[in-house]
Amino acid sequence: MQFRGSIVKKVRKEKGFKQSHLAELLGISQSYLSKIENDRVSMSVADLGKISTVLECEVGRFFVVKKRA
Secondary structure (H helix, E strand, O other), X not given: OEEOHHHHHXXXXXXXXXXXXXXXXXOOOHHHHHHHHOXXXXXXXXXXXXXXXXXXXXXXXXXXXOOOO
């Protein structure tokens, strides 16, 4: 399975959160959240849990099954 920050962004928008507001609720900077959403950083399990809690969705929703070549 592979984490996809773009799914975090999609869910955030579905829930009506602006990036700045979600970052504030998570206690992280907006630039860090942007990097998460654009798959430019590896985040901690704790941050993943916080995102899941605030967005009220299962952690697994942010992952996709990577197909074997």
